[in-house]
Amino acid sequence: MLVRAVSLDLDDTLWPVLPALIEAEHCVDRWLQQHHPDVARAWPLEAMRELREQIARDNTHLSHDFSEQRRLTIRHAFAACGIDDAPVDETWRIYFAARNNVELYPDSLAALERIVERVPLVAISNGNADLEVIGLHHLFHTRLSASGVGVAKPDPRIFLAAAEALGLPPHEVLHVGDDPLLDVVGAREAGMRTVWLNRDGAVWSHGPAPDLEFTDMTSLADWIEASTATDS
Ligand SMILES: [Mg+2]
Known part of the structure; x- marks a missing residue:
């Protein structure tokens, strides 16, 4: 297998995303309690979460845009509380800062630094992580x-956009991610090689197996170093 670049999922591949998402919701809730107590009372955290899920169901044209x-x-x-001029930008800034305050898995950074010594990296994410805020942007050729x-994984077009940005045919790009459907099935349908990053040791049950499976980023870096040594 000839690998000339790695494309990489972010959330739950380089860091666990749930703690950051939960903390971000709490930060917004605390800010509302302080500055808009009526809205905070009308929409406690769980109700706000349900509202967001309802908004997502009612606006499928925004399925690629969590922000x-x-x-x-x-x-x-806010409108439901009779306030038309909602502080959208301010609450977004609070959410965004906390959502990007992620704690990397202990193997992630060292592995990324080893991988970029051999091949360029592209980030492909459905979420709203910001590598610049997180401080990893310097490692990525394209984000x-x-x-x-305008489309989300597993749509092949987002993978093809990554290959195009790299100037490579899809089959020379290795996509790495934790999600069997979004990452492995999606990338395979775009013609990429695939790695399932299976940190929890789950059982594969989504059709044809990924090309490779690793439990951490260190193993991926080992494989990249070994494979680029024989190819060059
Ligand atoms: Mg993921």
């Missing part, structure tokens, strides 16, 4: 998000 879903949720919550490209 806009959250802005719309705030607008809706693609579903909201920027």
Whole structure:
């Protein structure tokens, strides 16, 4: 297998995303309690979460744009309290800062630094992680998000956009991610080689197996170093 570049999922591949998402919701809730107590009372954390899920169901045209879903949720919550001029930008800034305050898996950074010594890296994420805020942007040749490209994984077009940005045919790009459907099935349908990053030791049950499977990023870096040594 000839690998000339790695494309990489972010959330739950380089860091666990759930703690950051939960903390971000709490930060917004605390800010609302302080500055808009009526809205905070009308929309406690769980109700706000349900509202966002409802907004997502009602706005399938925004399925690739979690950020806009959250802005719309705030607008809706305030409107329901009779306030048309919702502080959308301010609540978004609070959410965004906390959402990007992620704690990397202990193997991630060292592995990324080893991989970029051999091949360029592209990020492909459906979420709204910001590598610049997180401090990893210098390691990435290109960063693609579903909201920027206009389609979300597993749509092959977002993977093809990554290959195009690299100037490589898809079969020379190895896509790495934790999600069997979004990452492995999606990338395979775009013609990429695939790695399932299976940190939890789950059982594969999504059709044809990925080309490779690793439990951490260190093993991926080992494989990249070994394979680029024989190819060059
Ligand atoms: Mg992921």
